[in-house]
Amino acid sequence: MKTLTTTEELAAFCALARSKPYVTIDTEFLRERTYYSKLCLIQMAVPDHDGDDAVLVDPLAGEMSLEPLYELFRDPGVVKVFHAARQDLEIFFIEAEVFPEPLFDTQVAAMVCGFGEQAGYETLVRKIAKQGIDKSSRFTDWSRRPLTEAQQKYALADVTHLRQVYEFLARKIEESGRLHWVQEELQILTNPETYVIKPSEAWRRLKTRTTSPKFLAVVRELARFREGYAQSRNIPRNRVYKDDALIELASTKPQSLQDLGRSRLLLREARKGEIAEGILKAVQLGLDCPPDEMPRVEDGRDKLQVNPALADLLRVLLKAKTESAGVASKLIAPASDLDAIAAGERDVAALSGWRREVFGEDALRLCKGEIALAAKGKSVRVVKL
Structure with missing residues (x-):
């Protein structure tokens, strides 16, 4: 198992990949403590090569640049194969505003080929490649170094078996004439709007029992502040305040720090400083919203x-x-x-x-x-x- 730790090593493997018809790619990342995913590992494999046909790329090692990988993404002559690519693509889009082209997602292809809704990688490997996957390293903290041999083998299995899965599904798609089905589904994955979260629209993901425009105006401003604050500091939105606390704030409409202190659900850190000031300002903005600018829930x-x-x-x-x-x-x-x-x-x-x-x-x-x-x-x- 070879791990690439320098830009030069990555460039050499990407040059090899650009001479092949396709390359399989996967990532390992963490998101528990950040707003944006932290890229910890990249796995890549190419077909039909004598030697190191599958590698790990360690983006946490030194000053490695991922530009050789992005150049590979832009190469139209090499199919970039992922499984359930959405989170992987989000990482690369946020980091470099680049999408792999052309893209093939084996989860999408599997659904089109009759493997059921959102077919898992392990299921496809078992049914197509007739192999099992050791799941003992499934819950690894991929930011910690060094990685054990078992962790490295687990990570590489995500791209080595993927070659056989891809070749099988690509044949099935070609035989059935359903390539345009797959391409249509992939348009969503390569649309920047899929990954851009606008603070002004963050309120729409919240579930509320009350649909009063006045209430929703306060919800919108509280959600807008929370999303913008979390994005600017790269922390999970729930670290600012949780959904249930947001709904409580929209109901009680606090006007002072003393009012915030009475909240049952607000985190202690949110009762003072910048977050507290942001909450009070957001509530006031919601209360002052003109009637014709208040949000309304579309008829269900x-x-x-x-x-x-x-x-x-x-x-x-x-x-x-x-x-x-x-x-x-x-x-x-x-x-x-x-x-x-x-x-x-x-x-x-x-x-x-x-x-x-x-x-x-x-x-x-x-x-x-x-x-x-x-x-x-x-x-x-x-x-x-």
């Missing part, structure tokens, strides 16, 4: 006038279509999408892109009364009317 689909009989028929159609296509039903349309279609909504993912080919077109025909469903043995078939 639970308020839609759903035709229950049509929703049930759509579920039967989806089951029939996914069985014939060999993909997980939730990948095409969750239950909420089916209810929305049955209520007359048309701006849903199931009615666009490759999902429209597999399910959406017939779903619309069913809604218009142009087709019916008939049972034949254990299967369901579509009948044109």
Whole structure:
């Protein structure tokens, strides 16, 4: 097992990778104590090479530059293969604003090939490569050095078995003509908006029982301050104050440090200094928000006038279509999408892109009364009317 610790060593391996059709890549990182992930290790492997075909890259060693890796990412002649790439890509985008091109995500490909929703790496290795993975090093603190031999072997297994998984899935995708399905899904992963968290929009991820615009205005400002503070100091947002404390503050609307002292849920460190000042300012900004600028929760689909009989028929159609296509039903349309279609909504993912080919077109025909469903043995078939 070879560990690269200098820019020169990394450049040499990336030059080798650029002569190959693909390279498999994975990362190990920590996020428990920071807002942004701390990159601790990079694993890479290439196919068909005599010698060191798989390496560990130690970004914590000295003054290593990752620019050779980013040059590899920009090389259109080499496919960059990841499994469940979202968190890996976020690290590289935040660090260098670069995405691997072209990209292949084996988790996305596995869903398209009928391995179920969000197929795990261990499952694919077991089913495709017929290998097991030693999970004893799963909960390693990857920032600590030196790494044990077991930890290094565990890390390398994430890219060595990935070669066989990739080659199998790439063949299946080509044979089925579903490459455009995969590419469509990967567009989300390579969209910068996927990884940019705007403090002004942070309130949307919070769950509140109250939807009053006045209440939400205070929630928005408290969430905006917390997100910006956590980003600027690279600390987890819950280290500033937790979600339940934020909701409590929005309800009690403290006006002074004395009021903050009465909070049941606020961390002690947040009752004084910059955080306390930020809380009080945020509350006041929320209270002073003009009515026409107050946030409002969009009407939920639970308020839609759903035709229950049509929703049930759509579920039967989806089951029939996914069985014939060999993909997980939730990948095409969750239950909420089916209810929305049955209520007359048309701006849903199931009615666009490759999902429209597999399910959406017939779903619309069913809604218009142009087709019916008939049972034949254990299967369901579509009948044109």
